[in-house]
Amino acid sequence: MVLTKKNYQIVADEIGRMIAEGMLKPGDKIATIDRLAEQYGVGKSTVREALSQLKARDLIEARQGEGTYVKKNAAAALASLPPLLSSPPDELLHLLQVRKVIESGCAELAALHHDEHDLALLEQILEKMSLAVNSEESSRLADIQFHTALAAATKNPYLTAMMNSLSEAMNASIRDSRNLWLYARGASSVRLWQEHQEIYEAIRDRDPDAARDRLLRHLEQVEQALHKKR
Incomplete structure (x- = not known):
């Protein structure tokens, strides 16, 4: 699919939803930046921005030389955070x-x-x-x-x-x-x-x-x- 507006938020929301619904479980490895960029039809910088947002929400973590993984406490962190709004x-x-x-x-x-x-x-x-x-x-x-x-x-x-x-x-x-x-x-x-x-x-x-x-x-x-x- 091709995303056009606030792409990094949409990608972050999509991955966050997968974590919330158990499609991505604690300890699961997140796809590579190249793979995510291809999947969502966006640039690599957009994917990096989305991953940074998810890290700030304490949902994922980067492991040196291994990749990016869903954190063990991701479900609890997700439940405690209000949704991000695109409008005031x-x-x-x-x-x-x-x-x-x-x-x-x-x-x-x-x-x-x-x-x-x-x-x-x-x-x-x-x-x-x-x-x-x-x-x-x-x-x-x-x-x-x-x-x-x-x-x-x-x-x-x-x-x-x-x-x-x-x-x-x-x-x-x-x-x-x-x-x-x-x-x-x-x-x-x-x-x-x-x-x-x-x-x-x-x-x-x-x-x-x-x-x-x-x-x-x-x-x-x-x-x-x-x-x-x-």
Whole structure:
């Protein structure tokens, strides 16, 4: 995959997620800089920056002449650290407020006005999200697509245009929202996928109240975690 914005943070987040979910265990050797650069489609300097960030978070250690390894206490260190945010907390809070207003309405209207094409698209996105639970970058991109597809399912061109105009801010907001949600809940991206699945089911069942409430609950959990962090 090719990363474009804040690449070192994305690489660091991805490796941190692998440690948190047990894909990389204490004592495991991290791939070489060359290998990681090839895997993520970034430069070696970006990988070095990501590894430096992980070292600062006490998750990995470099052993002279041997390579880089996951530290024995990495899981405890990861659990004790708040997620890194790409946006200032106040800015993220404002974005979450906008998302609550717009997206709750989108979910409600999507439940009323969606067609079979909309359901098929949402199902495809959820499938991608479920297959990408071990890749935070891919899962996040599917997350953004899900919320954009909700707006399209309203059949209201103004809502679709509003969501498209917010796409760049949404990218940062969803990244930070996911980090906060996962940190606060102590959960995995599997549970995050399940919440999106529940929103989809309410839309599929043409239950506007449930669709609105489930989406609001999803965002309010992030908002609560953000208030604790401020």
